Amino acid sequence: MKFTFQGKDQGTVNKGNTKFRFVVMALIITAFLTTPASAVVISGDTHLRVEVAEITPNPARPGEDLLIKINIENTGDEPAENVKIGIEELDPFILKYSTSGVYGSGTNTERDFQIEQIRQRSKVELNFHFSVSSGARSGVHQLEFTIKDDDVTSFSRRIPIRVEGNPDLVLIGTEILPANGENFSSGALVPGEEFYLKTTVKNAGNGNAKNVRVVLDLNGSSPMIPMQDNVFFLENLSAGSSENVSFKLLLGSNTGVQPYRIPLRITASNEAETLQINRSQEIGVNVLNRAKINIASLKFDPEMPERGQKASMILRLENVGEGEARFVKARLEGLEGGGSTDAFLGRLEKDDDAPAVFTFIPDKTGEHEVTLLVEYEDDFGEHRFSEVLTFNVIRTRESIVPFVLGAVLVLAVVILYLKKKGKL
Structure with a gap:
């Protein structure tokens, strides 16, 4: 196409052409650098984009089903032919089947499939049904969808999905230890003795626990007397983690010799506070008497x-x-x-x-x-x-008598001798 400009010299025309080319180039660069809110593929006069329409439930739950609805939209002026869709299964999500109006009332169980055509300025709704692994941990996980058209132009879209499991709190490794270190192997106590109740609270569930409390649930008739705070508190306890707990107590001096149970109570909630945990566990201990x-x-x-x-x-x-x-x-x-x-x-x-x-x-x-x-x-x-x-x-008495008699005899002889000499 040839443009004719009148009233302008050639230098002015060249300057105008230069400005025009600069503007066109700037628009092209802007188009490449601008990222739309949803994933897009452009091939010829087709223009495909993927949008997430629904995630149910949200957040997803371990061991339950998950529905994800996506729309593939062609906003171009020509039909998109042979659009290939792939699903990259990422743990903990497992594809069960998908449904869509484009392939009738049946279901599709393939992770990779093809839609023959998406008309211009129209969209196709796809419903994907997944199961969530029962062992899925709480947190944000992702699913990836890949889209490819007939010209092998492709792109992928990762969809973040929040999974929220439920905590399950248990006490493990509980032991009774006398404060003085005696009777360590027996696990028994004697009246009037100070001791430690040591245990570990573990989150054996697949969801994080919030506001965890382990409480010594003693009543007024119990012979066990807390020497410190009777509540152990944790703001958070993530799935699979554990924390050591210790209480110091005194066993009353008049406690009878028999088995006793120390009641512990555990309270907590899940992160969304839609689940409340309140359970009890008893720790057995023998009270015995020691001989000395x-x-x-x-x-x-x-x-x-x-x-x-x-x-x-x-x-x-x-x-x-x-x-x-x-x-x-x-x-x-x-x-x-x-x-x-x-x-x-x-x-x-x-x-x-x-x-x-x-x-x-x-x-x-x-x-x-x-x-x-x-x-x-x-x-x-x-x-x-x-x-x-x-x-x-000592020596025997029989051995002493002869010695004494001999000594007396010697003394008598000495005295007699001295008398004869006139010295006595």
Whole structure:
């Protein structure tokens, strides 16, 4: 096409053409740099775009169905031929089928299919039915649709879909630990003892939990007394995560010996606060009594053991604990000379005592050191303790008499000699 401009010189015309080309080029660049709100493909005189019409439910729920409606619109002046549609399944969404008026009243289960024609300035509605994996975690997930026309011009559209699961709170790894560290393996308590109740609250569901509370739900008749706050609070606990919980308590000194249950209550909600969690769990604990064996007295028969003579060590053992002691036995270790070094006492109730008698013949004089080893059982298991004992052994009286007589005789001779010399 030829343009003729009158009243202008050639230089003016050239300047006008330059400005015209600049404007056209700017418009082309602007068209390429401008991104529409919905995905678009342009091929010839066709102009395709994809818009999301509906997501139901929104947010999606794990283990339930999901409907996504999209519109593919041709805003161009010519029909779009052989429009190929592909679905990239992204976890946790699984395609079940799709429906559309363009392929009748039936369903389509293919992830990739073709629409023969989309007329100019018209649109096609597609309904995609998915299932959401029951293990889907809360958060934003995506589905991707690809569109390709007959000229192999293609584009893709990712659709963000929010999934909101439900939390499921459980207590795991619960244990009872005495504050003084004793009886660690037994998991039992004695009256008047401080202890820790330790557990872990876990979100075993597929949704995040909000405003989580673990509460010691004790009533006025409970022998358990909280030593600290009886509520553990977490603002959020995401799916699959856990948090350690600890309470310090005191068991009343007058608590009876029997099993008890400590009630715990868990409250929380899902993120949308459409689900409220309120459940209880009980922790069992045994209250037992502990035996304790002490040496009540120690004596010898005769009172002063003699070398080479039979002697008896009489130990009186007493149960000063609150529980029954069973299979009580004692043994002396390190005793020199022959004799009996073992004693079996059997059962000792609270405040009971019994003698442990050891007979032996010491073979030398002087100080002796022996170790007393006591073993017994109670409701908490086996126990043992040891005590170092010392005693003296003297010479026998028969060996002392000749010595004394000899000394007296020597003294008499000395006195007689001195008299003869006139010195006395």
